[in-house]
Each structure stands twice: as structure tokens, then as C-alpha cells.
Amino acid sequence: MKTRDIAATEPMTLAFEVTVSSVQELSPNFRRITFGGYCLRDFGVNGDTRDLRIKLMIPSLAEDGAELPLPVFEMTQSGWYREWLAMDPAERGSMRTYTVRQSRLDSVYPEIDVDFVMHFDADGHGGPAANWARNAKPGDAITIIGPNNRHAQCYTAEIYGGIEWRPGMAQRILLAGDETAVPAISAILESLPSYMTGHAFLEVPEAGDFLELTSPADVEITWLARGAAIGRSRPHGELLQQAVRSAVPEPGWVGIKASDGGAGPEPEDVNVDVDILWETPARMETAEIEATKNPDMPAGAMPFYAWIAGEAAVIKDMRRYLVRDVGIDRKQVAFMGYWRQGKAEL
Ligand SMILES: Cc1cc2nc3c(=O)[nH]c(=O)nc-3n(C[C@H](O)[C@H](O)[C@H](O)COP(=O)(O)OP(=O)(O)OC[C@H]3O[C@@H](n4cnc5c(N)ncnc54)[C@H](O)[C@@H]3O)c2cc1C
Helix, strand or coil, X not given: CCHHHHHXXXXXXXXXXXXXXXXXXXXXXXXXXXXXXXXXXXXXXXXXXXXXXXXXXXXXXXXXXXXXXXXXXXXCCCCHHHHHHHCCHHHHCEEEEEECCEEECCCCCCEEEEEEECCCCCCCCCCHHHHHHHHCCCCCEEEEEEEEXXXXXXXXXXXXXXXXXXXXXXCEEEEEECHHHHHHHHHHHHHXXXXXXXXXXXXXXXXXXXXXXXXXCEEEEEEEECCCCCCCCCCCCHHHHHHHHHHCCCCCHHHCCCCHHHCCCCCCCCCCCCCCCEECHHHCCHHHHHHCCCCCCCCCCCCEEEEEEEEHHHHHHHHHHHHHHHCCCHHHEEEEEEEECCECCC
8 A cells, every 4th residue: 555545544643542651740830741551552753753742631520520431532533523522511521732742652561751731820720631630640541632653654744734843944943932832842852953053942930840951953942930939920921032032133133134124024913812823834825935935045945943832922922023023934933822821722
């Protein structure tokens, strides 16, 4: 069978029924949960996982606190997601998006690690995923929706849909994100080729959340702590925005030609309270990419690429700064709202 035929017959994603192998406190606000299961032999993409996203199905709780069984769907059946959405939210469970931080899929017992941000309000209430992660213990069962490696092997990781990190020919990069993007940035950094240079900025709640990070690339990694003390914590995203502004200071940077006043086009507005802020070069239509091409660059040259993810309103501000004020081509930046302040994922 040709690879094209395999891609056409295999579902892109599968539901993996896994159990918690271990739980590790990484820092005050990060908890690593390792999921294992023989079914994970069918999980994976072609190459490094980078910022590979997965969906976790979090069971609803009955009044006595017991987990309700999750609805079972055949992933090959089209329309399962719509069917799931139509179910009573009190019974269907919650679907939340996370990143594969690390994987050991070739092991006898395959495993993946997911790093959860432990976010709770002043009364200790979190969303379904944060609550589930707080109570997780070895043996707990959960369902992960993730890539079917038989389908994904037909594509390079570069073009696989669940991975947004696509730097193309870029040699100089900018990675910026809040704590929810730390797992993705960490995995991307580990996968970089040695010829890449640039900056990675990671904003986290407190200095205790600075994690050990390595990269074969010549990328300067900067951790930013908002500060733990109540009343003294910096607003979410403030430090990240300052860091990005100082690393990408003005038009003319990375060879961008300054037009009138150095400004680029005003990006179309996204109401982050209603719409998802998700703008990645991979999602742009060819015509749009053509329209944003810099005529001063040789064809195919993409010397710079930025990947920015975190709280949607913060990301929206950075998008305006980089696209309008600095004038960076939109095809050179991936902007992703990973969560929205005050709004549950679904
Ligand atoms: C592609 C992608 C990858 C992601 N990877 C990760 C990952 O690896 N690790 C990770 O921890 N998160 C990750 N996230 C973010 C995660 O999906 C959200 O934080 C999600 O809202 C958590 O679900 P919940 O059930 O805990 O909270 P929800 O029910 O969705 O939200 C409940 C309340 O909590 C608030 N809230 C949600 N997240 C946070 C937060 N981090 N800090 C403060 N308040 C918050 C919401 O604004 C809302 O008011 C990722 C998101 C995307 C889109």
C-alpha cells in the first residue's frame, strides 16, 4: 500500500485509554503527570513532538465526587466530536488541550509526560483539568485524543496538523510564552538544530518555577517571574511583553524594510472573548502569504521566525506590536491564544 493510501484510510487521531504511571511535583506551579499504556504504541508523529497538542477527556464528577464514565466514541466514525458536544455537559466530561512534554514511545511500556499548570483561584477552585491533575495518582485512568502514528508517519512533523512549530528556513528565532506554553517551548528548544540562534522568553508565576532547560541551539533562554507575593505580583504578560519589545526593538530588525513610520499593516481585530486567537503561517491561505511577502527578501528566504503562545489578550497585544509596529511578515510568526482569562476552554 502506498503512503498516500495509508493516510487516506487511517484516522488522523485515536482515543488512547491510558493510566497515570507517576506524578511528580516539578515546582510550585507545575505538576508532571506521566501517562502509560500499551495502546501508546500507536501514538506519535514522524519526528520530534515539538509543540504537539493533545486533548484530554476529563471525566465529570457525580455528586458524591466519584468520576462518571466517559462516553466511548469510535474515532473512525465521522462526526463523533459534534455528537460529543451535543451531549449533556454534566455527563460528557470536559475536553482540554495540553502539550506532550516528553515521550518514550519506543519503550516496552510506552509513556508520555504532560506538565500541568496548577492554576487555582483564591478559594482553591480550578478548572476541570487543573482539579483533575491536583488529585491524580498512579493507576487513575483517562482518555487522551492524539495522533495516530500510522497516519502521521505519512507526513513530516513539519506539516502535521497538531504541530504549529514550522520555522521553515529561519535561522533566527523568537519563542515567547507564559506558563501554559512552557512545555511546548521546552520541547521545541530540545529539538532545535545547532545552527539556530535567538531568544526564548518564558513567563511563570514565581522564580521557583524556573525549570532546567537545554537546547543544542544558540538560543538565549530567559525566565521571567511575575512574583509570588500577593499584591506584589506583576500583571500577567507584562514582563513577557517588555522582554519581546526589547528583543525585537524596532523596524529594520532582522532585515525588515521600514515603510512609512516603520509600521506594518494593522492586523485584523480578533475579539478574544468570542473567537479563538490562533494565527499560524500553516493556517494562512497561499494568497494571504503571497500578500505578506517582503519583496526585499530572496524567494523562500525566511531568516526569522517567531512562535508566541499564552493568555489570548496578551498574545493579541504582542501580535499587534510585532506585525503593525515592527512590521514582521505574518507568515513569519505563529500567534496562539492557549487560554483566556476568565473563560473556560469549552
Ligand atoms: C495547544 C495548547 C497547548 C496547551 N498546553 C498546555 C500544557 O502543556 N500545560 C498546561 O498547563 N496548559 C496547557 N494549555 C492551556 C490549557 O489548555 C488551559 O489552561 C485550560 O484552560 C486548562 O483547563 P482547566 O480545565 O484547568 O481550566 P478551564 O475550565 O478551561 O478554565 C477555568 C478558569 O481557569 C482560568 N485558567 C485556565 N487556565 C489558566 C492558567 N493557566 N492560569 C490561570 N488561570 C487559568 C480560565 O480563565 C477560567 O477562568 C494548552 C493550551 C493549548 C491551546
